[in-house]
Amino acid sequence: MxxxxxxxxxxxxxxxxxxxxxxxxxxxxAIRKGYDLFAILITSWLTALGGGIVRxxxxxxxxxxxxxxxxxxxxxxxxxLVVAVAHPEVDTLHWSMLTIDALALGLFAVNGTEKxxxxxxxxxxxxxxxxxTALGGGxIRDTLLNEVPVIIRDRHWYAVPAFIGCVxxxxxxxxxxxxxxxxxxxxxxxxxxxxxxxxLRILSVKFNLMLPxxxxxxxxxxxxxxxxxxxxxxxxxxxxxxxxxxxxxxxxRPVAGDRRNHRWLR
Numbered sequence: 450m451x452x453x454x455x456x457x458x459x460x461x462x463x464x465x466x467x468x469x470x471x472x473x474x475x476x477x478x479a480i481r482k483g484y485d486l487f488a489i490l491i492t493s494w495l496t497a498l499g500g501g502i503v504r505x506x507x508x509x510x511x512x513x514x515x516x517x518x519x520x521x522x523x524x525x526x527x528x529x530l531v532v533a534v535a536h537p538e539v540d541t542l543h544w545s546m547l548t549i550d551a552l553a554l555g556l557f558a559v560n561g562t563e564k565x566x567x568x569x570x571x572x573x574x575x576x577x578x579x580x581x582t583a584l585g586g587g588x589i590r591d592t593l594l595n596e597v598p599v600i601i602r603d604r605h606w607y608a609v610p611a612f613i614g615c616v617x618x619x620x621x622x623x624x625x626x627x628x629x630x631x632x633x634x635x636x637x638x639x640x641x642x643x644x645x646x647x648x649l650r651i652l653s654v655k656f657n658l659m660l661p662x663x664x665x666x667x668x669x670x671x672x673x674x675x676x677x678x679x680x681x682x683x684x685x686x687x688x689x690x691x692x693x694x695x696x697x698x699x700x701x702r703p704v705a706g707d708r709r710n711h712r713w714l715r
Contacts, residue, residue, distance in 0.1 A: 472528025500585030
């Protein structure tokens with residue numbers, strides 16, 4: 450079995466476009482930090498292909514595609530060179546870059562999940578591999594640039610559409626493996642999953658849709674009889690103070706004038 454979307458020249462072209470645009474986004478982040486050309490190229494390459502490198506290393510598919518596929522590597526490096534010159538223009542293409550980044554998110558999620566299943570992993574492992582493929586490049590980029598990762602910083606739907614796409618891809622691939630879906634039907638389903646991921650991402654930004662945070666609470670509810678939460682009161686032995694030294698006459702008996710032992714005389 451092969452990865453469905455990689456068996457079609459049209460979808461491979463789209464994947465190269467996604468790699469190129471991910472590289473543009475990574476290189477632009479390095480330019481904003483004021484780094485040199487080498488740093489821009491490295492950041493572009495890792496942003497575009499870092500997730501696939503992590504996936505392939507975990508799957509044992511060595512050498513990883515991110516360093517063995519000449520087309521992908523040259524495309525990622527070319528994106529770094531382009532953004533080094535055209536960064537003012539790229540910086541203004543907000544919605545265009547957002548759309549293509551969402552397309553890359555969906556493509557990488559589906560491809561990464563399918564490749565993991567080709568290597569006979571479980572469904573849960575395949576979902577993690579798909580998430581690594583889709584989100585790993587941005588995570589590596591933000592770590593290198595000392596930024597809060599975008600999967601945490603961006604409160605709009607980013608990781609959630611990728612997760613949903615990975616889960617649906619596992620279901621579709623299982624159906625194909627069992628013969629319930631043929632190759633054409635499987636490809637249609639994969640394309641539909643990618644479109645769904647793109648729409649979820651764009652709509653969340655367009656309409657400011659965000660996941661809820663922690664439940665706001667201002668009261669603490671504890672058991673009424675909280676005897677296990679109270680600080681224990683430890684009384685010294687008769688004739689000894691809190692430090693363990695003998696009080697009074699040293700005989701262990703309390704002395705009437707000694708305040709430390711006054712309660713023992715009651």
